[in-house]
Amino acid sequence: MNKVFNIMKDEKTKVWYYKNDEEKQIAEHIIGLEEAALEKWFNGDTSGYAELWSKRSFTYFDAVATSRAENFDDIIPLLKKVEGNLKADSYEVRDPRVQLGKDMAVLTYQLFAKTNLINIDYNCIEVFQKEEDGKWYAIHSTWSVIRPMDVNFSIFKEVV
Template identity: 60%
Template sequence: MNNNWYKNEEEEKLAEKLISMEKAALKKWFTGDSSGYRDLWSKKNFCYFDAVCVNRVDTYDEIAKLATERVDGRLYAKHYEVRNERVQAAKDMAVLTYQLYCESNLININYNCIEVFKKEDDDWHVIHSTWSVIRPMEMDFSAMKEIV
């Protein structure tokens, strides 16, 4: 972890916690189990953008349904790697950014990931998530296998 970004030990510990939560959700995700993210996403206030979704997803129920239909028992990563993690925090809000390099059974894709966390009921949850393709002009989506 790059300690130069964090002003004090408290910020560094928060960064470690949020990064750990995200990596735990990813670990499940890439074994065909969306429950890690379903637990991480805010049930009170959530929205989501993804490179393969035309419109923004505006509710927890909507994203949970999509995740269950598209991921559970279907998505498996041959290899994935999280790089360049950084957390920027202020009071009860924090933004985690990182890059994800993934080789999966559906598509090999590299993402810039943005997770906006908010402290709710004494725990941290993602209220907004954006997954955008790194250098999309170089991405060939024609090899993507049907998800549903």
């Protein structure tokens, strides 16, 4: 599988600067968590996101869903549908950025994926929180189509 994780280089190429090394390390850690989950996801293994998404407090908006998943249990049917079925020939993550607050972080990036089910371009948002165990978990996830007017949504019903 071809994968690309494009991290921005400087202000002219849209880099995000961190206040200090600790912020940069946290950002790199969060991007690494997402990259590991995506790597599994595009090999038909949903365990990466099952581990990344908070069991305590989680919500989810999907590009093809008409309502928000209100907790982790609501997302389990989606994980079961995808498990073993989704494979990517290639994918690219562009311009990941982590914005940090106290024990909170927002990761945004664009995802371009060519899969066995559908090829689509997403704007991705993951809101992270450092939980009581000291680990970072996504408490909210949104996957939205970059240019929905260019997508034939009728095929989504067959996919998910």
